[in-house]
Amino acid sequence: MRSTINELPNTFNIAAYLIQENLKQESNNKIAFYYKEHTYTYGQVSNLVKRSARLLSGLGVKRENxxxxxxxNRPEWIFYFLGAIWLGAIPVPINPGCSVEDVNYILxxxxxxxxxxxxxWQMKLSPLTSDYLYRVLLVDGQESFISLLSCQSELNNYAQTSPDEAAFWLYTSGSxxxxxxxIHAHQSITFCASQYGQETLGLNQRDITYSVANMxxxxxLGNSLYLPMAMGAASVISEANNVFDIIEDIKRYQPTVFFGIPSVYSSILELEEIASFDASSLRLCVSAAEQLPKSIWQKWFDTHSLEICEGIGTTEFLHVFLSNQLGKxxxxxxxxxxxGYEIKIIDENGLPCSIGEIGELQVQGASLMLGYWNRLSETRKAVFxxxxxxxxRYxxxxxxxxxxxxxxxxxFKVNGQxxxxxxIEGVLxxxxxxxxxxxxxxxxxGQHLTEIIAYISLKEEEQLSLKLERSIYQFVKQHLPHFKAPKRIYFLAELPRTPTGKIHRQLLKNKSSDLPLVMTS
Structure with a gap:
């Protein structure tokens, strides 16, 4: 694949690129996606994407709509997303974890x-409040999206877009x-695929990727769609909504690359005795979304002899820009x-921090968003x-x-530090x-002091008891200086999460006074 933005032609459509590059390589019959008992070859994907573009065009969708x-996650998602880009329209994925209020807001x-x-979802959203929406297509029911595609011919001519014009939008979690x-450009995908997928992870056409994240x-989006497609690899499209389903999927499809998140790795390890995880096909494990505790990394390595290549990215940069690598x-x-990314840690004056000094992360790279939609002031505050x-803070x-x-x-500061x-979480x-x-x-x-509070969920087989509470609190006191030890500990069945699956710390802050106190120092 093209490795740099500078190599892209003046006319470039990322949907056409992902499809046509694979067909040029005589991969017409190569499997692109696995979904339940179905498989879709690159040739079939090409056909369905072009039919999707034709359907949208027939419904009156214009370029940039x-x-x-x-x-x-399901195949129709992919055909619709790429079909819209093929047409020159702009797909806007919405997280199914959003509230009805947020969905209506995004629409x-x-x-x-x-x-x-x-x-x-149509029932949940009824009545729809958007002033612009004029048609709802459904993946289920008598007139399904796939049945509509079967009546369409292929739209062979794709939109002659520019590599740096808008291709799709992604919405932040809004926590x-x-x-x-x-807003992301066509070129962003090629940059992420080449610099992260190819150069950092070493993805290749023999790989089968499996991701736990919604597209x-x-x-x-990267793990399941454009990273594997850019390499001519295959991807498992999974609707798994619990760890047992994920474990069963890995056993069934035998992927080579597993894109997880910290909570999933932790849950798989926790269930090892009752639902063994078959890691025999995996050559690479990846984690992102939030920080992976070192203890989970070590236990995964001890159990499966596999490193987890942790990284961090943001919606604004589309995918991962900091990453570990196998053996490194x-x-x-x-x-x-x-x-391809230049990353600095800067102080409050914008000057580079010295080694070991904590500062704010500043990132530069070609996958940076074009901006926030209708948020000019916020764009200018964030982007330089x-x-x-x-x-x-890093x-x-x-x-x-x-x-x-x-x-x-x-x-936060305690005792001036x-x-x-x-x-503290790493110790717990x-x-x-x-x-x-x-x-x-x-x-x-009352005392103008900062108190440290910990929220804990226990492993499923554990029952909360006074003895266990004392054990945890004593453990912290033994492994941390006294001023870093939590003053209060709450036990919850589950920690609240944002729509993107991260622990919702702001919600904990807002609700802390309403939670039952089970232990004090």
Whole structure:
């Protein structure tokens, strides 16, 4: 595949590129996607994408019109997404984990004219409140999307788009406000595929990828769709909604690359005795979305003899820009810069931080978004030319590895020292009965002091008891200085999560006073 943005022609359509490059390589009959008992070759994908483009055109969709997708992972998602880009329209994936309110907001904000969804979601959204939407297509029911495609001819001429014009939008999770529409260009996909997929992970046409993330997420979109397609590889499209289903999928499809998230790795390890994970086909395991505790990395390696290549990316940069590599990993770190990205840690004055000093992460790379839709002031605050401050606090070690210390608004001072909640969480994760943990700070208004609070969920077989509470608290006191030990600990059945699957720390902060206190120092 083309390795740099500079090599792209003036006319470039990423949907056409992903399809035609594979057909040029005589991969017409090569499997592109696995879904349940079905397989789809690159030739079949080409046909269905072109029919999807024809259908949208027949429904009155014009170039640059927005068209939305609200679905769990399934093949229709892919045909619709690429078909829209082929036509020159702009697909807008919506996370099925969003609330009805946020879905309606995204439909209105994006001015989408067509929505592809399910009957279940159609009922939830009834009545639709968007002023722009004029047609809803369904993947189920008598007049399904696939049945409509069967009546269409192929639209062979794709839109003559530019590599740097808008190709698709992705919406941020909106955990601290309304979701923001992130606009990405056609060229962004080729950059991520070449620099991360090819150069960093070494993906190739023999690979079969499996991802636990929904394709409405930047992480899932890359893992399941354009990273494997750019390499001529295959991808498993899975609707798995629990760890048992994921374990069964891995056994069934025998993928070579597993794109997970920390909570999934933790849950698989927790269930090892009752649902063994068959890792025999895997050559590579990847993690992103949030920080992977070092203890989970080590236990996974001890159990399956596989490293987890952790990385970090953002919706604004489309995919991963910091990553570990096989044989070049430091457990607990986010790795080193993906080729093609320039990454710095800067202080409050914008000056580079010294080694070991905590500062804000600043990233520069060709996959940076074109901007936030209808958010000019927020775009200008975030983006400086081709670089962006991410809001993440990091430090860099002497070997060039970057270590996540928390979001900018998550670090806090105790006894005049900056404290990262991840340090405390890392200790708590080492306790054998702890499944998940989140640490936040809370101001004690009466004494004007900052208190450290921990929220813990226990492993499924564990029952909360006074003895266990004391064991966990004593464990923390033994492994942390007294001023870093949590003053209060809450036990929850499950930690709340954002629509993107991350632990919802802001929600914990807002609700902490309403939760039952089970232990104090």
């Amino acid at each position: 927005r068209v939305s997708i609200l679905l769990n 209105q904000d994006s001015r989408s004219v067509i929505l592809l969804t399910s009957q279940e 601290t406000g309304r979701p923001k529409g992130v 409405a997420f930047a992480y899932g 990993s430091k457990p607990g770190s986010s790795g080193r810069p993906v080729p 030319g081709s670089q962006m401050k991410t809001g993440d 430090r860099r070690d002497r070997d060039g590895f970057f270590w996540f210390m928390g979001r900018k608004d998550e670090l 900056w404290i990262s909640p991840l340090e 994760y080492q306790h054998p009965q702890v499944r998940e943990v989140a640490v936040i700070s809370e101001s004690n208004d």
